[in-house]
Amino acid sequence: MIDIHTHILPNLDDGAKDIDAAINLLREAEKQGITSVFATPHILTGLYQPTAKKIVQELNTLQDRLNQEEIDITLIRGAEVGIESEITNEEIMNYTLNGSGKYILIELPFVAHPLNCDEKIFRFQTKGFTPIVAHPERAFSIIKNPDKLKEWKKRGILIQINSKSIMGRYGKMVTNIAIKALKDGLVDFVASDTHNSEWGFDFDVVRTVLEQVVGKPKTDELLGQNAQRLLLSEKINV
Numbered sequence: 581m582i583d584i585h586t587h588i589l590p591n592l593d594d595g596a597k598d599i600d601a602a603i604n605l606l607r608e609a610e611k612q613g614i615t616s617v618f619a620t621p622h623i624l625t626g627l628y629q630p631t632a633k634k635i636v637q638e639l640n641t642l643q644d645r646l647n648q649e650e651i652d653i654t655l656i657r658g659a660e661v662g663i664e665s666e667i668t669n670e671e672i673m674n675y676t677l678n679g680s681g682k683y684i685l686i687e688l689p690f691v692a693h694p695l696n697c698d699e700k701i702f703r704f705q706t707k708g709f710t711p712i713v714a715h716p717e718r719a720f721s722i723i724k725n726p727d728k729l730k731e732w733k734k735r736g737i738l739i740q741i742n743s744k745s746i747m748g749r750y751g752k753m754v755t756n757i758a759i760k761a762l763k764d765g766l767v768d769f770v771a772s773d774t775h776n777s778e779w780g781f782d783f784d785v786v787r788t789v790l791e792q793v794v795g796k797p798k799t800d801e802l803l804g805q806n807a808q809r810l811l812l813s814e815k816i817n818v
């Protein structure tokens with residue numbers, strides 16, 4: 581299995597507090613059958629703005645420790661880019677998942693919905709990127725208007741929901757939106773959004789629930805195959 585959204589790198593955002601904490605989390609990920617983990621620190625102007633160079637440095641340090649500890653997990657570079665962040669095209673390229681220059685993980689604000697939110701997402705597309713919207717089920721604007729997900733899908737935007745949303749960690753409303761989106765076939769990836777041991781990897785438990793909701797083949801797609809396609813720059817069904 582492959583997790584495309586985590587805050588596993590220490591020293592960059594509100595994720596793992598140090599390298600030992602990251603190692604403990606990844607040891608648990610390995611036990612759950614996760615083989616690759618994308619490191620996607622927040623990019624939020626004025627709050628967190630690690631350079632791509634810094635992200636790769638931290639990733640290499642953590643990968644070296646994983647290898648020393650014989651934990652069989654491959655880290656993959658990425659970022660979670662806040663929709664309102666002020667970044668240049670060149671920076672966006674460097675923040676794409678796997679440095680692909682194509683897939684970009686985008687975060688919406690939880691509470692306020694910027695008036696030109698759609699326009700901002702579409703702008704990534706006109707620049708040639710494929711946006712993956714991170715956990716839209718947690719955004720107030722989507723809870724109020726979940727049909728927006730259908731509209732985005734039609735326009736070729738990919739959707740990632742959090743395992744913890746399915747497991748009820750953010751309340752009933754978020755769970756309902758997540759389950760409905762899964763049943764409607766609107767979801768492309770399920771990811772952990774791991775920050776710390778309280779909000780860690782949970783693919784073992786979510787796999788059981790997903791298999792009940794969407795069946796095993798789709799579960800395999802959501803927890804690994806689509807991420808594999810992303811790594812190979814193959815088309816992901818939309």
Ligand SMILES: [Fe+2]
Nearest residue numbers: 585587660773
């Ligand atoms: Fe995140």
